[in-house]
Amino acid sequence: MAWKRERRKRDTVVPTDSLSDVAFLLIIFFILTTSIRRLTGFQADIPSAERANQSQQMEKMPSLKLTGGNMTWNDQPVDANLLRAKLAELQLASRAESERVIVVEASGRVPYQQYFEALSAISGAGGVVGILSEERGARK
Amino acid sequence: MPRRRRPEIAVPTASMGDIAFLLTIFFMVCSNFAKESGIKWTEPHAPQLRVIKESKVSVSIDAEGQIYLQGQPIPDADSVESGVAALLQRRGDSDESLVMFKCDQAVDKEVFEPVIAAIARAGGVMVAVGEEHKAP
Numbered sequence: 405m406a407w408k409r410e411r412r413k414r415d416t417v418v419p420t421d422s423l424s425d426v427a428f429l430l431i432i433f434f435i436l437t438t439s440i441r442r443l444t445g446f447q448a449d450i451p452s453a454e455r456a457n458q459s460q461q462m463e464k465m466p467s468l469k470l471t472g473g474n475m476t477w478n479d480q481p482v483d484a485n486l487l488r489a490k491l492a493e494l495q496l497a498s499r500a501e502s503e504r505v506i507v508v509e510a511s512g513r514v515p516y517q518q519y520f521e522a523l524s525a526i527s528g529a530g531g532v533v534g535i536l537s538e539e540r541g542a543r544k
Numbered sequence: 545m546p547r548r549r550r551p552e553i554a555v556p557t558a559s560m561g562d563i564a565f566l567l568t569i570f571f572m573v574c575s576n577f578a579k580e581s582g583i584k585w586t587e588p589h590a591p592q593l594r595v596i597k598e599s600k601v602s603v604s605i606d607a608e609g610q611i612y613l614q615g616q617p618i619p620d621a622d623s624v625e626s627g628v629a630a631l632l633q634r635r636g637d638s639d640e641s642l643v644m645f646k647c648d649q650a651v652d653k654e655v656f657e658p659v660i661a662a663i664a665r666a667g668g669v670m671v672a673v674g675e676e677h678k679a680p
Contacts, residue, residue, distance in 0.1 A: 420561060427564030434571030444593040445673040447642070450664040470653075510653045516605075517649035519656070520588035520674055528592050535664075537657055 446527045450535060451505070465534065466494070467507040468522055470514045475522065488525050497530030509536040583612055585648040589677035596671055599642035601631045603663060607648040609655045621658035628666035643668035 468487070469476045476482065477490050496504045506526045510519060526533055583606045603624055604612040611618050613627045632641055643663050647656050663670050 423561040424557065424564050427561055427568055430568045431564060431571060434568065438571060438574070442595050443598055443644075443673055444676045445596045445671055446590075446593055447596070448660075448670045448672055450660065450670055510657065514653040515649060516647045516651045516653075516656050517588045519653060520647075520649070520672060521590045523672060524590040524593060524674070535657065535661055537661065 446524045448523050448527050449504075449532045451532060465505050465507045467509060467536075468526070470508065470510040470518055470522060472512045472514060473518065475518075484521055484525065487522070488529070491525055491529035491531060494529070494531075501532060504530060504532045505534045506531040507534045507536050583615070583646075584608075585646060586650065587673070587675040588647070588649040589675040591677055593674060593676040596644075596673070597642075599644045599671060600635065600640060601628060601642070601668065602644040602646065603628065603659060604646040605648060605651050605656055605659060607650065609651055611655075611659060621662040624659050625662035625666045628663055628668050632667055641667060641669050642671050644673060645670050646673045 466478055469479075474481060475484075475487060477487055482490065491506075496506075508519075508522060508526070523533055583604050585604065585606050602612075602614060604615070606612070611620070611624060613624060614631070618624065618627060628643055632643075635641075643666075645660070645663065647659075660670060
């Protein structure tokens with residue numbers, strides 16, 4: 405007589421006791437790494453055309469010169485508030501794009517802070533920034 | 545005298561895991577992982593700044609004048625131009641031509657000006673990041 409061995413079925417249970425612990429650890433990780441700070445800044449409209457061809461046209465455009473802590477607007481010294489007022493007078497937002505260009509020229513040691521303030525003022529007034537850079541003592 | 549049985553008090557924790565995973569999914573969907581967490585820079589400030597949308601392409605310059613593209617150090621402004629152009633071409637969408645520019649406030653123009661010009665040459669629209677400084 406053949407003995408038929410009765411096989412016991414094993415209970416297959418996935419252990420889920422620690423699942424909530426794992427999930428909460430993940431939550432803590434995401435809470436710690438998430439930045440809820442909103443970025444502030446401005447979008448600067450800087451034309452990408454070759455400046456070599458534009459240098460003659462740029463002579464006729466309003467210019468802002470930055471020199472180590474000082475600003476001059478069309479060769480007149482200005483501060484940040486006066487610059488905003490001058491830009492507002494121009495009503496750049498209502499003009500065609502080619503008439504909205506403000507030439508920015510930095511010479512000497514100019515920190516980014518000064519440049520940032522100038523660019524934000526121009527962009528805020530609806531201007532297009534034309535960068536005039538020096539290269540080996542000559543205008544580009 | 546018969547002893548009164550105390551009712552067993554048990555907090556139901558069966559759905560705890562589900563709630564926790566829902567919260568995890570929420571954070572995963574809402575999070576933007578900082579690409580440039582190791583870059584040390586002090587934000588420039590100006591009045592009347594707007595809240596800006598974080599763009600996919602980013603260029604940064606730290607306090608030491610080191611240039612970074614997507615959080616990775618790169619040698620010079622020429623690398624910015626080629627790198628930004630390649631990234632923008634890969635995206636292909638005109639709305640995605642925004643390039644986030646972060647620069648330390650003390651960095652000199654010899655460093656940041658060629659980078660700004662390189663972003664413009666690559667066809668990117670620069671979005672300068674800074675802190676809004678309220679006028680007193």
